[in-house]
Amino acid sequence: MISVLLVVPILYFTLFGNLYSEKKVMEIPVVVVDSDHSEISRELIRAFDVDATFAISSIVPSEDEAMKAIDKGSAYVGLIIPAGLAEKAKSGKEAEVLTIIDGSNMMISNTAVRAANTLIKSISAGVTLKKLEAKGEWGEDGKNFFTGIDYRYRVLYNPTFSYLSFMVFGLGGTVLQQVLFLGVALAVAREKDLGTWHKTVRSYSFFQLVLGKLTPYFILSTFNLIVTFTMVLKWFQVPYYGNPAYLILAGTLFNIAVLSIGFAISYVTKDQLQATQLAMLIAVPSFMLSGFTWPLMSMPAVIAGIGKSLPLTYFLHAVREVLTKGHGLEAIRTDLAVLMLMAVIGLFLAYLAYLLQSRKFATKADAEETGVVVTQA
Incomplete structure (x- = not known):
């Protein structure tokens, strides 16, 4: 308990301090449509590429292609430069530049809107100053000569910048994980505290233990999943666009992955206190590291790697793809595969612990029986 009170706060704040070490979202991937092919359009593209906030990922021939890139997640911003700009x-006629922004993550969308507005206004002012200087039209005459490039933006998936739509899905998944981690981590540790675990291991196979210990938690977690997201979608009226059946599928695999990892934790810890500490050590920072709010691309590589090793990261990505973006199975195939892999790894580790403990208890029992025989003799 002393180590928890003294070490964990330092560990967490070191982790979170490094998590936000970039201070702001950087290198947002941008897909460009340049239909003008002019000096001004090239200057706009250079400005976006040089600015630390953006990174040009590709140049495509049409707005439809840009929309596909944003929809697939390979870019978060589309810079649309129209012909004749x-x-x-x-x-001196009205000219517009459009940015299409993925609004599913408000950290990205807010940053992109502000930074793009600043860049385009700077280019617009530069064009105006060059023309005024060339014509020598300063003072009162210059006031009537303003070359404006208007900035327009269109936000996809969360056009109203609703914080409820942004946060509530992530918080719902986090609560489900916290409760499930805590419950299943005590599944085996409780018996260790009671002193009955050695009898249980010797009496049942690993498969029987998995069914007996995890089935009640799986049923309860599935119930909680349905109730939680029903409340979010129906009670709080958060808009959604995808098929909730895909959410249930992702949630089921997420529950199985968490159950498997929690089961392994319960095996390797010596009592309920240690199991609870280890489970919460993993579960508490999961939301911060999941990329749901602060994007993984803006995290240091080591911390992003930790985030990618957590089941919540893949579940919340699937939730966003299905409910916020309206995508189907194709968009969450990787998430489902990783969650399934995590479940297999968790059960495999638990099985290894089961084998070691079975041999340990069997050896101990044989030694005790041998001792009894010698004593009787």
Whole structure:
């Protein structure tokens, strides 16, 4: 308990301090549609590429292609430069540049809107100053000569910037994980405290223990999953666009992965206190590391790697893809596969612990029986 009180706060704040070491979201992938191919359009593209907030990931020929890139998640911002932009700007006519922004993560969308607005206004002001300087039209005459490039943006998936739509899905998944981790981590440790675990291991196979210990938790966690997201979607009226059946599928695999990892934790710890500490050590920072709020691309590589090793990361990504973006199985195939792999690894580790403990208890029992025989003799 002393180590928990003294070490864990330092560990967490070291982790979280490094998590936000970039201070702001950086290197947001941008897909570009340049239909103008002018000096101004090239200057706009250079400005986006040089700015630390953005990183040009690709240049595509049409807005439809840009939308596909954003929909697939290979880019979060689409810079749409229309044909005739330079001609309109030079003639003093109204000219517009559009950015299409993935609004499913408000950290990214808010940053992108502000940074793009600043860049485009800077380019617009530069064009105006060049024309004024060339014509010598300063003072009162210059006030009537303003070449404006208007900034327009369209936000996908969360156009109203609703914080409820942004946060509640992630918090729902986090609560489900916390409760399940805590419950299943005590499944075996409780018997260790009671002193009955050695009898249980000798009386039942690993398969029987998995069914007996995990089935009640699986039923309860499935019930909690359905109730939680029903409340979110129906009671709080959070808009959603995908098929909830895909959410149930992802949630089921998520529950199995958490159960498996929690079961392994319960095996390797010596009592309920230690099991609870280890389970909470993993569960508490999971939401911060999941990439649901602060994107993984803006985390240091080591911390992002930790985040990618947690089941909550893949479940919340699946939730966002299905409910926020309206995608189907194709978009969450990787998430489902990773969750399934985590479940297998968790059960395998628990099985190894079961074998070691079975041999230990069997050896101890043989020694006790031998001792009794010698005493009787």
